[in-house]
Amino acid sequence: MSLQSRKIALVGGGQIGIALALMITQKDHAEVVIVDLPGMVDPIKGKALDIMALRPHAGVDVEITATSDYAEIADAEVVIITAGIPRKAGMSRNDLLEINKGVIESVAKQVAEHAPNAFVVLSTNPVDTMCQIFHKTSGFPKERVIGLSGALDSGRFRLFIAMETRFSAKDVSCMVMGGHGPAMIPLTRTATVGGIPIQTLLSEEKIEEIVDRTRHAGTEIVQLLGHGSAYISPASAIMEMVEAYLYDKKRLISSSVLCEGEYGIDDCFIGVPCVIGSGGMERIVEMELTEGEQTQLQHNYEILQENLEKLE
Numbered sequence: 001m002s003l004q005s006r007k008i009a010l011v012g013g014g015q016i017g018i019a020l021a022l023m024i025t026q027k028d029h030a031e032v033v034i035v036d037l038p039g040m041v042d043p044i045k046g047k048a049l050d051i052m053a054l055r056p057h058a059g060v061d062v063e064i065t066a067t068s069d070y071a072e073i074a075d076a077e078v079v080i081i082t083a084g085i086p087r088k089a090g091m092s093r094n095d096l097l098e099i100n101k102g103v104i105e106s107v108a109k110q111v112a113e114h115a116p117n118a119f120v121v122l123s124t125n126p127v128d129t130m131c132q133i134f135h136k137t138s139g140f141p142k143e144r145v146i147g148l149s150g151a152l153d154s155g156r157f158r159l160f161i162a163m164e165t166r167f168s169a170k171d172v173s174c175m176v177m178g179g180h181g182p183a184m185i186p187l188t189r190t191a192t193v194g195g196i197p198i199q200t201l202l203s204e205e206k207i208e209e210i211v212d213r214t215r216h217a218g219t220e221i222v223q224l225l226g227h228g229s230a231y232i233s234p235a236s237a238i239m240e241m242v243e244a245y246l247y248d249k250k251r252l253i254s255s256s257v258l259c260e261g262e263y264g265i266d267d268c269f270i271g272v273p274c275v276i277g278s279g280g281m282e283r284i285v286e287m288e289l290t291e292g293e294q295t296q297l298q299h300n301y302e303i304l305q306e307n308l309e310k311l312e
């Protein structure tokens, strides 16, 4: 019997799933149930036991279980989906389209049956399209389906600005919109350090370099790792989104959400600024874009529509 009153389910106990289990434990947020394929359950039980052995050192009481039985996610307040295949060096996120579609369809049916009231966060790539598939298959309302994109991408944008300016990343603020892919839109005009526009701190060339590095940060990590893809920064960014929901923080976090007319986008999950609180994705915030930014967003929309057409 767990000491925790709330439950978070992790569907996928790979690199990101285990990093999430560790972070949830360190913050003593909730009981954790990890669901994975039957052949993966024992190794995940081993990792879970290793994390639970933190309890005496960290003074926390989180219970982690590993299973292949979705019945155990019943009553989960939050379901985080990382199940699927990560990309290898030389692959784009869109190369995972077909294979991860099947995974998300089967997961969506199970989540709809066993945790129909959960807030669902997806990270499986290509994440915008996977959100669309989850939303359609599960029948969940759009407020409870959200994908990891801007939280991670703007985190990387902030890091690179901090590294170049040598100020604390905590004081860097900025936004990335669009799809979670190389066409994403780091909005340089929104970037500040402690309220000071980065244009007064960095040259135009340096800003362009940072934009380019942000767009390809995931690929940079994949190439350096040689095996698997980024997992610490995705897990940390997911935690920010989940905490905003659990503690009703009304955070403004750019995320992959279903647009129905906002920004001229219809029936498509794409990264836009939105408010996350106890109502889930509570509302999309529509800011005025320049003509150039709107053109880039339209280009992202077209890429995502092509993905959906490929799957039909």
Ligand code: APR
Residues within 6 Å of the ligand: 011, 012, 013, 014, 015, 016, 017, 035, 036, 037, 040, 082, 083, 084, 085, 086, 087, 096, 100, 103, 106, 107, 123, 124, 125, 228, 229, 230, 231, 234
């Ligand atoms: N049901 C449950 N779990 C599954 C299923 C399924 N149908 N198919 C695969 N899995 C599990 C795998 O067994 C593995 O444990 O999903 C886990 C994925 O873990 P990793 O391969 O380590 O991938 P990870 O780095 O965690 O990334 C997961 O998030 O950011 C994205 O591109 C990334 O699509 C990838 C996903």
